Amino acid sequence: MLVKRSNYRLDVLAIIILLVFVALVSRLGYLQVVQGKYYGEKADGNRIRLAPIMAPRGMFYDRNGIPLVSNRPGFAVSLLPISGPVPDDIIVKVASILNIAPDEIKKKLSQHNGRFEPIRIKSDIGPDIVTKIEERRAELPGVVIEIQPIRNYINNELAAHLFGYVSEINDVELEEAKEKSNVYKSGDIIGKFGLEKIYDRELRGIDGGNQVEVDVTGRPVNVLGRKETVPGKNLTLTIDYKIQKAAEIAIDEQLTYLQTKSEFRNAKAAAAIAMNPKTGEILAMVSRPTFNPNLFSGGISSKDWKALNENPNNPMNNKAISGEYPPGSTFKLVTGAAALELGKVTPEEKILDTGKHWIIPKGNSEGEALGWINFKEALTKSDNVYFYEMGNRLGIDNLEKYARMFGLGVTTGINLQGESEGLVANQRYKEKVYGEEWYLSETFDAAIGQGFQLTTPLQVAVLMSEIANGGYRYRPYLVSKISSDKGEVIKTFAPEEVGRIQLSDRTLTLIRESLRDVTLEGGTAAQAFRDFPISIAGKTGTAENSHGSDHGWFIAYGPYEDPRIVVVVIVEQGGFGTGSAAPIARKIMEAAFNLNQDPAAAQQTHKPQTAL
Amino acid sequence: MLNRRLLRNLDFVTITTTAILILISLVIIGSATHINTPGEERYWYVERQGMFALFNVVFIIILLNFDYKVLGKFANGLYGINLVMLLAVMFIGQSALGAQRWIQIGPISLQPSEFSKLIMIIALADMLDKKTGKLNSFKDLIPIFLYVGVPFLLILKQPDLGTSLVFLAILFGMLFIAGIKSKHLMMIFGAGAALMPIFWHFLKDYQKMRLSVFIDPNVDPLGSGYHIIQSKIAIGSGMLFGKGLFGGTQSQLNFLPENHTDFIFAVIGEELGFIGAVLILLLYFILLYRGVKIAGEAKDNFGTLLATGITSMLTFHVLVNVGMTAGIMPVTGIPLPLMSYGVSALTTNMISIGILLNIYMRRQKIMF
Numbered sequence: 018m019l020v021k022r023s024n025y026r027l028d029v030l031a032i033i034i035l036l037v038f039v040a041l042v043s044r045l046g047y048l049q050v051v052q053g054k055y056y057g058e059k060a061d062g063n064r065i066r067l068a069p070i071m072a073p074r075g076m077f078y079d080r081n082g083i084p085l086v087s088n089r090p091g092f093a094v095s096l097l098p099i100s101g102p103v104p105d106d107i108i109v110k111v112a113s114i115l116n117i118a119p120d121e122i123k124k125k126l127s128q129h130n131g132r133f134e135p136i137r138i139k140s141d142i143g144p145d146i147v148t149k150i151e152e153r154r155a156e157l158p159g160v161v162i163e164i165q166p167i168r169n170y171i172n173n174e175l176a177a178h179l180f181g182y183v184s185e186i187n188d189v190e191l192e193e194a195k196e197k198s199n200v201y202k203s204g205d206i207i208g209k210f211g212l213e214k215i216y217d218r219e220l221r222g223i224d225g226g227n228q229v230e231v232d233v234t235g236r237p238v239n240v241l242g243r244k245e246t247v248p249g250k251n252l253t254l255t256i257d258y259k260i261q262k263a264a265e266i267a268i269d270e271q272l273t274y275l276q277t278k279s280e281f282r283n284a285k286a287a288a289a290i291a292m293n294p295k296t297g298e299i300l301a302m303v304s305r306p307t308f309n310p311n312l313f314s315g316g317i318s319s320k321d322w323k324a325l326n327e328n329p330n331n332p333m334n335n336k337a338i339s340g341e342y343p344p345g346s347t348f349k350l351v352t353g354a355a356a357l358e359l360g361k362v363t364p365e366e367k368i369l370d371t372g373k374h375w376i377i378p379k380g381n382s383e384g385e386a387l388g389w390i391n392f393k394e395a396l397t398k399s400d401n402v403y404f405y406e407m408g409n410r411l412g413i414d415n416l417e418k419y420a421r422m423f424g425l426g427v428t429t430g431i432n433l434q435g436e437s438e439g440l441v442a443n444q445r446y447k448e449k450v451y452g453e454e455w456y457l458s459e460t461f462d463a464a465i466g467q468g469f470q471l472t473t474p475l476q477v478a479v480l481m482s483e484i485a486n487g488g489y490r491y492r493p494y495l496v497s498k499i500s501s502d503k504g505e506v507i508k509t510f511a512p513e514e515v516g517r518i519q520l521s522d523r524t525l526t527l528i529r530e531s532l533r534d535v536t537l538e539g540g541t542a543a544q545a546f547r548d549f550p551i552s553i554a555g556k557t558g559t560a561e562n563s564h565g566s567d568h569g570w571f572i573a574y575g576p577y578e579d580p581r582i583v584v585v586v587i588v589e590q591g592g593f594g595t596g597s598a599a600p601i602a603r604k605i606m607e608a609a610f611n612l613n614q615d616p617a618a619a620q621q622t623h624k625p626q627t628a629l
Numbered sequence: 630m631l632n633r634r635l636l637r638n639l640d641f642v643t644i645t646t647t648a649i650l651i652l653i654s655l656v657i658i659g660s661a662t663h664i665n666t667p668g669e670e671r672y673w674y675v676e677r678q679g680m681f682a683l684f685n686v687v688f689i690i691i692l693l694n695f696d697y698k699v700l701g702k703f704a705n706g707l708y709g710i711n712l713v714m715l716l717a718v719m720f721i722g723q724s725a726l727g728a729q730r731w732i733q734i735g736p737i738s739l740q741p742s743e744f745s746k747l748i749m750i751i752a753l754a755d756m757l758d759k760k761t762g763k764l765n766s767f768k769d770l771i772p773i774f775l776y777v778g779v780p781f782l783l784i785l786k787q788p789d790l791g792t793s794l795v796f797l798a799i800l801f802g803m804l805f806i807a808g809i810k811s812k813h814l815m816m817i818f819g820a821g822a823a824l825m826p827i828f829w830h831f832l833k834d835y836q837k838m839r840l841s842v843f844i845d846p847n848v849d850p851l852g853s854g855y856h857i858i859q860s861k862i863a864i865g866s867g868m869l870f871g872k873g874l875f876g877g878t879q880s881q882l883n884f885l886p887e888n889h890t891d892f893i894f895a896v897i898g899e900e901l902g903f904i905g906a907v908l909i910l911l912l913y914f915i916l917l918y919r920g921v922k923i924a925g926e927a928k929d930n931f932g933t934l935l936a937t938g939i940t941s942m943l944t945f946h947v948l949v950n951v952g953m954t955a956g957i958m959p960v961t962g963i964p965l966p967l968m969s970y971g972v973s974a975l976t977t978n979m980i981s982i983g984i985l986l987n988i989y990m991r992r993q994k995i996m997f
Contacts, residue, residue, distance in 0.1 A: 024925060026806055030937070031921045037948045038914045042907055044955045048865040049903040056865025060899075228855070242854065 068135065068229050071206065072222030073166045075249035077180060079258040080300075080497065084171060086180055091167035091315060092147050095135035096126065097159045111160055114149050115139050137204050140185075141167050141315025168206070168213075168314040174307045176261055178335035179254075179299075179433070179495060181211020182310035184317065209313070210333070212252065212495060215432055219499055219507075222249035250507060253498035255298035257291075263608030264289045264301045267601045268586075272305060275591055281566050284597065286589040288336040288474045291605055294482035294574055294583045296512035297491030299431070301605065304340075306332040330589075338429075338436045341471040342587055345558030345594070346399045347572050348420075348466025350484055350528060352407050353396055355419035357524040361410040364392050364527050370402040377458050379405060382559065396531035397540050399557060401465050408464025413455060416463050417443040422518045423480050424490045425472055430515060431493040439476055442469035467561050478585040481572045483518060484528055485554070485580035490516035532556055533577045542571065545599035551610055552577035555602070557594035566590040569597030575606055582609050635693075640923065640989040646916045647967065647982050651682050653909065654893075654968040660875045661889040661896045662970075674889055674970050681972040682979065689983035697987040701931055704755035708776075711748040714741035715783040742784050742792040743973040747981055749780060750799055750938030757807040758931040764809050773804070790836050791961035795945050802941025803934055806924065839960045856892065861956045864898030864906075871902025889970040891962055894954040913947050913966075916982075923989045932988040939981045 048056065077086035094115060096103050103126060105119075112119040115138065122138055147162055154160075168183045186194070186205045194201040201207060208217035225246035268287050275284035291301040306328060312321050325332055334340070356362045372386035373379065381387075381401045387394070395403035408416060420426060426441035440446065442463035444455045462468030472480075475493060483490055492513040499508040532554035536546035541557040554577050558570030569591040574580040584602045591597025607613050659675040718741050756776060763769055777800050785793040805814065829837070863877065871877075877899035888896050898906045920940030927933040943966050950965040952958030964971055966978045 026808075027921055027925045027937075030802070030806070030924075030940070031918060034914070034917050034921065034940075034944050037944060038910055040957075041910060041948070041951050041955070044952070044957050045864065045898065045903055045906050045910075048861060048955055049868050049898065049906070052865050053868035053903075056862050057868055059862050060866035228858070242858075 068161075068163070069224055069226040070246050071165055072224050072246040073248045074168060074183070074206075074222065075216075075220040075251045075502070077212070078251065078253045079256050079261070080254060080298075081257065082253070083258045085176065085254070085256070085258065087169045087171060088166040089169040091141040091165050092144075093137050093140045093163045093165040094142055094146070094150065095137045095161050095163050096122070097135045097161050103159060107157060107159060110153075110157060111138065114146060114153075115142070135161055135163060137163070137165075137185075139316065140165060168311075170310045170314075172262070173309045173311060175265055176256060176302065177211075177307050177310050178304045178337070179211055179256065179302055180310055181208055181213035182308075182313040183208050183213050184313045211335075211433060212254075214434065216252060216496070216499070220249040220252070222502075223247040248502040250499050250501055252496050253500065255293075255300065255495055255497050256302075257300045257609075260291050260605060260608045261301040261303070264291060264303045264601070264605045267604035268303050268305055271588065271591075271597070271601050275588070275597060279592075279596075281590055281592050281597065283565050284588055284591040286330045286336060286340075287587060287591070287598075287601070288340055289584070289586045289601060289605060290337050290474055290478045291609065292478050292482060292493060292583045292585075294485040294580050295489075295491075297479075297482070297493045298497065298512070299493055299495050300582065300609070302335075302337050302495075304334070304336040306330050308332045335433065335435060336587075336589075337474045338431060338433055339473065340587070340589075341437050341439050341473060342568050342570075342589075343468070343470050343560040344425075344466035344472040344477055345560040345568075345570050346466060347477055347480070347556050347558035347570050348464075348470055348472075349396060349399065349404050350480060350532075350556065351420050351423055351425070352404050352411070352416060352464045353392065353528055353531075354423075354484075354520060354524055355411055355415055356407040357392070357527065358419075358520060359411065359415060362392060362407060364523070367391050368395070368403050368406055370395075370400055372402070374402050374405045374409075374461070376409065377405075377461060379458070379461055392527060393531045393534070396528065396556075397534040399541050404464050405461045408460045409457070411460075411464070413442065413444055413460045413463060416460065417441050420470075422516075423483055424516055425476055425480065429473075429475050429479050429493050431475060432495055436475070437473050439473055440469055440471040466558065474585050474587050477570070477572055478583055481556075481574055481583045481585065484525070484532070485574040485583055487525060488518040488520045489514055490518070529554055529577070532574075536573070541595055542573075542599045545571075545595065545603050549603065549606070550612065551575050551606070553606060554580075555599070557599060559593050560587070562590065566592055569594035571595070571598035571602045573602050573606065575610070582606070584609075635990050638990045638992065640919060640986055643916060643919045643923075643982060643985060643989070646912050646919070647979070650909070650912055650916070650967045651979075655679050655682075656874065657893055657896055657900075657968065658889050658970050660877070660900060661893060663875075677972065678970055678975060681975055685976055685979040685983075689979060689986070692980070692983055693987055693990065695987075696991055697932060697935065697984055698929075700751050700935070700984070701755045701758065704752045707748045708752040708780075711741075711745050711752075711780055712783070714739075715745060715780060715787075717741070718787060719783070740971070740973040742787065742789050743971075743977045745780055745784065746792065746795055746799065746942055747939075747977050747984075749777065749796060750803070750935060750942065750981075753777065753800065753803055754931055754934035754938055757803055757934050758929075761807055761930050764804070764807060764813075767813060770804075770809070770813065773800075788833050788836065789962070790832070791949070791963040794949070794961065795942055795963065798945035799938050799941050802944075803938045806937040807934060856887070856960055857953075857956050860892055860895040860954045863895040864955060867899040867902045867906070869903050871898075871900050871905050874900050876900055891950065891960075891964055891969060892954055893969050894951050894965055897968075898954070909968075910947075910951070913943075917944050917947070920985055923985050923992075926992045927988050928992050932992075936985055936988050939985055942981070943978070 073088045076084055079085055094111065096111070108119050108122050112122055117139065125138055126136055150157060150160060150162060170177070170180060183206050186201055186207045190207065191201060208214040208220060213220065223246065225244040227240045228242040229240050268289055272284055272287060275281045285306065287305045289301065289303045290299065292299050308325055357364070367389040369389050370387040372381065372384055379401070387398060387400050390400060390403060394400070420441040426439055428436040428438055442459065446469065447453060447455055447459070459468050463470055479490060479493065492515045494510055497510055498506055500506045533552060534540050535555045535557065536542050536549065536553045542555045546553055546555070553573050553575040555571060555573035558572070560568040560570060562568055567590070569588045570586070571594045572583070572585045574583045584605050586598040586601045588597035588601070655675050655678060658678055659672060662674045663671045753776070756773060760769065777796060781793050781796045784796065801814070867877070877896055897909060917940055920936055920943065924933045924936035924940060927936055946963055946966045949958050949961060949963045953960055953963070964974045967975065
């Protein structure tokens with residue numbers, strides 16, 4: 018049997034249980050009898066509701082601290098179900114004030130399950146609608162006006178593809194979010210694209226709110242409790258506002274020029290990248306056509322959405338990272354490096370260009386013949402026959418190997434979504450897709466960046482950086498710092514080396530010298546860089562396009578002696594890179610080196626010396 | 630088999646009290662859910678809970694045929710199954726409200742931590758039965774703590790703070806009756822209090838928040854604080870006589886979240902008033918008092934310990950749940966026994982009461 022004290026202890030247990038019940042009954046007596054009237058009034062007369070206050074999203078700053086994306090105060094109309102569902106006549110009245118269909122409101126109401134929170138019907142309404150609703154307040158019980166921070170892209174289209182846009186979370190995203198975490202709730206404004214999407218968690222902050230007592234018309238009469246909002250974290254970008262702006266303007270002007278004053282009427286899309294070759298920091302990135310992310314901030318109208326969707330040049334696509342183009346002659350950097358490194362040619366050896374290669378009659382685009390030329394002359398003048406021969410000597414497998422060593426055929430890993438991999442021409446691909454063996458003429462095409470070869474502008478920027486910095490492959494990045502709203506640095510991003518290609522000094526020097534000569538008298542971009550005071554290394558390229566005019570490439574770095582910026586430009590259907598892309602690159606370089614800048618504009622930038 | 634003598638020894642007070650509580654629960658669940666559940670499925674919760682209650686009655690009748698002593702033989706096996714179930718929750722479990730607690734088997738989602746409480750009582754009763762009178766030094770207590778510690782930590786990890794606290798209530802209730810020295814008990818409580826800050830450190834953010842809002846609901850008026858404020862308004866506004874069944878404005882208009890599960894007592898308070906709430910508490914008191922009585926009259930130590938564990942568990946549940954709805958206990962997600970909707974909990978509680986009946990039925994030590 019149990020030790021003796023157990024019976025006594027069972028009595029203790031019974032007493033403890035009795036005390037528990039005495040405590041509970043006392044508490045109930047206090048709540049229901051002593052304070053019953055107080056709580057009764059709370060439950061009957063007034064209703065308690067939650068009035069959420071949206072946390073302001075984090076700001077975006079350029080590398081010099083210039084604000085690029087902020088928030089502005091706006092008004093939103095919400096419905097607050099007071100006792101049971103919102104009556105139909107109120108829905109109809111609100112719909113007519115807002116000029117939307119009543120069914121749209123009903124749909125929103127049915128999507129929300131929270132019954133103590135206002136359900137947002139329309140964001141960012143104008144002051145005229147605010148006035149109308151306030152005037153008719155008495156006949157619109159439950160209709161409330163909330164203050165809501167609205168995302169503000171200060172320079173409208175500027176860097177739209179980088180920043181992305183925000184809008185209300187949809188059902189699919191809500192489901193996805195539930196699987197991962199429970200941070201998001203219905204009605205939340207979230208980042209949908211670009212950095213807004215990638216860094217949404219950091220940017221969004223923590224919503225707060227008031228617990229308020231509302232009267233029968235839904236107007237708050239008393240605040241019972243308050244939860245402060247925590248503003249989102251700020252992003253400092255690697256972007257240099259001055260260079261970004263110059264690139265945007267240069268592309269727009271050049272596209273207008275090509276469309277109106279040249280034979281290239283269809284030059285409607287383009288992309289440009291400026292990058293620090295020694296770190297991978299993106300200084301500017303532009304894609305055309307573009308969109309205004311402000312259109313999405315308060316809910317995009319169906320007209321605007323239709324216009325964006327129906328544009329055949331796909332404005333929502335960031336062509337700098339997702340556009341896949343044949344690299345054209347810019348690929349000769351890869352072919353040339355491979356031929357020199359593998360000893361397939363010496364710098365001195367001369368090859369005879371009679372206008373056509375002797376094995377397969379392929380020649381230069383304009384049919385010209387350059388005679389006996391060495392490596393440097395061939396690269397500077399972008400001679401096709403010479404590089405066909407390099408392809409012939411290397412073979413497709415060596416070309417593939419070097420292209421991959423330079424980082425082509427895989428994404429660069431930039432912190433944006435939607436990056437394409439491109440394609441490195443290779444035998445396995447042809448075998449798999451076409452079920453055919455490889456032909457020598459395809460090696461020829463591959464050697465000058467046509468045929469199967471596909472690259473994104475960003476991959477080409479990385480390739481050019483490797484030539485400029487001696488073979489280091491850095492992950493391109495856009496954000497240098499995440500900091501709290503109080504300015505505390507939370508996270509910093511450093512350059513990240515993701516690959517390395519071993520190139521001898523001899524090879525690098527020869528290629529670099531050839532590229533420098535491209536912008537000098539007699540080079541393919543001499544005209545675009547005439548009288549440029551800083552020595553620039555460049556390469557033109559033309560991507561063959563079976564659907565229209567060819568795409569023009571220009572890639573460059575500068576200064577030649579100590580490269581601090583790589584610029585890559587492609588103009589879709591702009592013809593030769595010399596005439597279409599190189600003038601844009603020059604304008605970007607001018608901004609980067611503070612040349613020919615409008616003095617008033619130059620003063621606006623806070624710290625010009627930190628630009629480069 | 631059941632003979633007339635055994636049937637004559639059935640505890641009709643416990644049976645009646647339990648039956649009344651379950652019937653009340655079906656009415657209250659109906660009141661809490663019918664307005665927010667669409668058309669044909671209006672009484673889905675009531676039907677499901679009622680169906681399981683009937684099923685459990687049949688199950689208990691079958692179990693009454695066997696002497697509860699056989700439970701001792703299964704103790705270690707049940708303990709093992711329990712660990713497997715808790716690990717299964719960890720790996721294949723489904724999460725809700727920030728915790729992994731469910732496993733889905735066909736149409737039924739099981740909440741193993743509910744069953745695990747009863748299994749722990751059985752396993753611990755078997756262990757303490759063998760150690761009765763031998764709990765003299767601290768060293769004797771260590772194996773017991775390890776035995777309880779493993780499932781305790783697994784449940785804490787889910788995380789299910791509420792259920793792990795129930796484990797502690799069961800452990801100390803049973804140790805107390807098994808004869809732990811008062812001095813040791815005091816020392817353990819002292820050490821526990823001293824370790825509180827470290828324990829706090831290991832809590833999840835939402836758990837910390839729940840405990841913070843208990844002290845000041847305005848810390849998080851939109852989240853956990855909302856539950857407390859609304860629950861107090863619902864109960865308080867019920868006043869002396871209540872607003873009548875199906876008449877509670879707070880619970881009917883869905884001001885009150887989780888009103889058919891964890892916060893069901895707020896519906897009782899609002900609709901049945903102080904008088905109704907106290908009458909229901911009285912039923913619970915009768916049930917628990919019978920539990921202590923059965924512990925005292927059991928024919929052996931094992932029975933005493935089993936009954937003590939079950940009574941401790943139910944008492945803790947009532948205290949924490951009702952306390953929580955009335956704003957004097959933190960929100961920990963512990964359901965009200967026999968009242969809250971939830972078939973895992975209902976099954977566990979009914980079988981527990983079935984075991985009490987079994988112990989009482991076989992209380993006489995001399996046969997014939």
